Structures are given as C-alpha cells and as structure tokens.
Amino acid sequence: MSTARRKIRLGELLVQQRVISEQQLATALTEQKRTGRKLGRVLADLGFLSETSLYDFLAKHLQVPFVDLKQVRIDREAVKLLPEPLARRYRALVLQQDGRGLLVGMPDPTDLHAYDELQAKLRQPLRLALDGEADFLRTLDLVYRQTDEIASLAEAVRDDLKEGVMAFKEKRKPKFTGK
8 A cells, every 4th residue: 555645636626625516526527528628727717716716726735826927027137047948848937036046937836847957957946936827828928039029139239339330430531621
C-alpha cells in the first residue's frame, strides 16, 4: 500500500468544499468530455462559479496569491529577466522584482518542473502567483510584443542618431563669396 498522498482532482475538491454540487460536477465533466476544454473553463461557462471565484479558491488552496493581470502593474525590467521563449515554454511571467526575489505569475503554479527550471535560469528566490489562463496568454503576447517594439524603436533611434552625427560631420560650411 502506497503511503503517498492521493492527488485530489479539482472537481472533487470543489465538491468537498461545497463550492459546487455533485450534480454540477457531473454535468461539467460530461461537457468537458464532449468539448475537451479544461474543467475550470467549463464550470465558468456553465455559470456554476465565476472565473474569479475559481481562481480565488485555487489560490487559497495552493497557498499562493492570485494576481489579476488586468489589474496588476507589471515591472517591464523584471519581465526582461526571462526571455520570451522560456516564458512561453514554462508558462511563466516575471511580474515584479524586489528585495525578496521575483514574483512569477503562472496559470499552473503546481508545475514543479517549470519551477525548478525557472529557479535554475533566474538564480533568484521565486514567489509564485496564480494567473488566469486567458489573461496570462494575452499579457504574455502584449508584454513581449511591446518589449520588442521598444527595443526596435530604440535601435532605430540609435541608428538615426549615428547617421545624423555622420551627416552633420560631413556637411561643409558654404564658402562666403562676399556678394
């Protein structure tokens, strides 16, 4: 007999905590099988609980904060600490950096492999937070696109300044002919 703890599924946990009924879970599981969508999404779409309620519940259960990416101010310098390909691979976004380390938002903060990889790459203490899946993907696209646009703009300005300095040096003063 295994002494390892049995993994509790989201639906079972929601029923145990009386967030949803067993009948609602059965309906949602049937819909999940039919559509292939995640259970949390199905529960929200069926109106059995709001997305925010689900995230608040999960965050409390996981003992991590829930970060609403529509409301939080993201530190652009902190985001740059994790290159976009790694952010997409590990489904993580560095939100803030302070004296305690990095606050990293993830739709699945239970992903231990991602946590270990992020810890090795970032080499700073990590504090995990839960983000909503759709908001995470939208924010990831927005943040990295803006970061790339800013970098491109800075490079273009730098190039323009170099050309401007060169053009300025090459201009010669017109000769005064005295007319």
